[in-house]
Amino acid sequence: MISLRGVSLVYPNGVRALDGIDLEIGKGDFVFLVGHSGTGKSTLLRLLYREMAPTTGEITVDGIRVECLRRSRVPILRRHIGVVFQDFKLLTDKTVWENVAFALQVTGAHTRDVIRQVPRVLDLVGLSHKSRMYPGELSGGEQQRAAIARALVNNPKILLCDEPTGNLDPSNTTEIMELLLRINLKGTTIMVATHNQAVVDRMRRRVVRLDNGRIVTDEERGYYFLGLGQSQILSG
């Protein structure tokens, strides 16, 4: 579903943001991207939805060669990918319903489809009863669920989450992660860049660890800290 081969990104000032990344992510995978701040997690996600282009290397997302995509084709790629951010990026002057519908409308979708799809995703994220409310009237967890609904309304095969629980308290964090898990079970490939140790350690999913723009470890059922998991298991 997602494939990176020898991907590097060097900024004009010479800083290497990513260095020789090789990564394969299969259909329906759930992958955590962990590492210190500034280590290239967000940058890696941005390359996937073509917010940035790599200096060298090949990126394939759902069969689309991303790095050589013409500008006019980028919207097509983005309709295959849902993206969720730490700060939700909701439009504050639109209701939850309107925020979700907006994502469909701007792709030129039929009103018929909007009326069918929006309730479906709002139901999926459990916000049907608050669809007429504005983001300012919702809790952080609810806002993030609205953002996830918006990311999913186009039926993307891939959901990219950049610190989705960064602004949330532990109980909201749990809710959001459970929601992501449910979405994953429906077959959506999910990548989550996170700093949240508790989340990663509890879920025991594939963990790709970045350091200084390189992948240092890639474990099938990993922990947030390298080696810590094993010691916990041994001591437990």
Place this chain on the structure above:
Amino acid sequence: MQATAIGTVTVTIVLLGAFLYARAVLVHFGAGVLNQIEISAFLQDGTSPARTEAMRAALAHDPRVLSVQYVPKKEGLQELRRRLKGEIDTSILTENPLPNMFRVRVRTPELVPAVAAEIRKMPGVQYVNYGQDVVGKLLQLVAVARRVGIAVITLFILVAGIIISNTIRLTVFARRREIAIMQLVGATNAYIRMPFICEGLLDGLLGASLAVAALEVGRASLVPRLVAALPFVAANVVNVNLGTLVPQLLLVGAAVGLIASWISVGRFLRT
């Protein structure tokens, strides 16, 4: 800010319209004067009737020539007497001082100098007159007015374009979050651009409409007074055809708005 943009377009189009109108009047007026120009070719005394007839035939066959009229000296004197009647006592003339002459009219004013020069070279022609000074100056005046006007209008259209473009850029900037989200969820640039282009187009059209209205009011109230003050312009001003001017002005306004907004949104979408 939007009012500024519309206002600038209005001022620009008013100036453009006034200029085009004035030019139309001037061209009309000038054409009226220039079309009345005739070349008077005075013949040497003693030119044979055969030679005179040959000249007439040659001129009549020239495709540039509209009409040739032979005026014998006797007729010329009668005409002069008629024209000067009551001003000068022409009975003091004891002999006819006028030569025989041709009155030649050509098809367009621009042909006058060339045709006149050729006539002068014909044997038997003593002197050619077509109001050289007046014609030359009039032609020059029209050319200068045209050039200066075009420069001023170009400048104003440019200023209007820049102001509209800045207005749109501010709107784009105010909605940058929305635009970023649109791009994120896969809206095409054309889709994102559309409302801003429409806004620019509307600003331009609105400005141009106001300008057309202002021009119409100005023409209705100013021109009659102008005509009253300067009697000789009357017929020309009334005859100017304004049918194509209004759509032209609206088109210019719309084009300025369209192009300016296209450029300013395009710049934003590339980053």
